[in-house]
Amino acid sequence: MESPLKSDMTVLQKSNRFGGYLHSTIFIILLMVTVYCTPSFHCPEMVELGSSVNLTCYIEGRSNAHSYVTPSVTTAATCNLIDGKCYPSRNFNASVVNTSSSILTIHRTLKPHGGDWKCVNDPKKETCHVTVFKRPTCCITSDTNTSDTNTSSLNEGDAVTLTVNLSNSYCSESSLVELTTGVNTTLIKRTFTNISxxxxxxxxxxxxxxxxxxxxxxxxxxxxxxxxxxGIRQLVEGALTDIKTSTTQSTVPPTSDGPDTEVFPVWILITVAVIAVIAVILVIVVIVVIVVRWKKKRPAIIQTDQEGTSDVMLKDRDT
Known part of the structure; x- marks a missing residue:
């Protein structure tokens, strides 16, 4: 008769043997799936409209070909990793990196390129999501009832209208525009879809x-x-502007005989007087020089005239 202890040992050995077979079978199945095909698809999350971008598809296993499918469900390129060749459609470029990966290049990202891209390989399809965006250009103007339109002199209680002109913006997802001022004060908060x-x-x-x-x-x-x-980049309190203006303006004390008179600094008067004296001296010097030169030339002229007269008289006598 078999002892109870020996019977329990036999059951335990059979149980362990079954568990080992089960784990081995699961491991082999997972290994077969992994070896058959393990694709991985990489793409940037945010792409600016009009820029260039690369998408990369990795294939590990026996698969030797895959295709890139756009968000609009059209084939951008098909690549054969064994032959090392890709066959892209128009507006795309593709190349094989090695026997397990290829790269799709979008030279100029367009609005339809935003969304889910697929790296198609039987039996699994890998996807990656691309968001296409373009930051807006903007101009902020104002219309105030009690202040200047440049908003450089505002007071509490003034009625103001700010206008924001947005242009050339785009987001393949929903976008949000917020206009804030001062201490994180939100003036406008608006959600858009495909805003331009x-x-x-x-x-x-x-x-x-x-x-x-x-x-x-x-x-x-x-x-x-x-x-x-x-346009407008800040809202300025008018009281501060008034204080700054008053400190920079010069004031002249009123005279006893009427309204305020403008007083010239003393150094200006002294400078003018010195210039006038120098000018008078220069004029006198020039006059003296002219007179002296004229006197030096005059006796020679008189002497010449006298000698000429004497010669004429002598000739008349001889005749």
Whole structure:
């Protein structure tokens, strides 16, 4: 009769043997799947409209060909890794890197290129998402009821209208435009889809929190930029401007006989007097020099005239 201990040992050995077979079978299946095809697709998350970009597809295993499919479900290129050749369609370029990878080049990114790209390889399709964007150009202008339109002299309570002109912007995802001023005070917050040109207007009464820098923040997908706009860049409190102006202006005390008179500095009067004296002296010197030269030349002329007269008289006598 078999002992209970020996029977338990036999059952345990069979259980361990079955578990070992099961783990080996799972490992072999996973290895077969991995060896057959393990694709990996890499692309940049954000691509600026009009720029160049590369997409890379890696294939490990027995597969020797794959294709790049655009978000609009058209084939951009097909690559044969064994032959080392790619066959791109128009507006694309592709090349084989080695027996396991290739690169697709978009020389000029267009709006339809935003979205999910696919690296097609049977039986699996790898995807990567590309967001196409273009930061806007902008100009901020104002219309105020009680202050200058340059917003350099505002007071609390003034009615102001800020207008933001957006142009040439794009985001293949939803985008967000925020206009802020002063201490993180949001004036405009608007969400757009495929925005290109638009005009945003905000009317408000000025408070102390509005004084400061005016900023435009543009967000596309997960990226944000502080866009530099033309036109108004800050809202300035008028009281500060008045104080600065009053300190830079010079004042003249009023005279006893009427309105304020302008007083010239003493050094200006002294300079003018010295110049006048020098000018008079120069004139006198020039006159003296002219007179002296004239006197030196006159006796010679008289002597010549006298000698000529004597000769004539002698000739008359002889005749």
């Amino acid at each position: 040109d638009d005009v945003l207007t905000k009317q408000f009464n000025v408070t102390s929190s509005h004084f400061g820098v005016v900023s435009l923040i543009y967000t596309c997908s997960s990226s944000s930029w502080n866009v530099s706009c033309e």
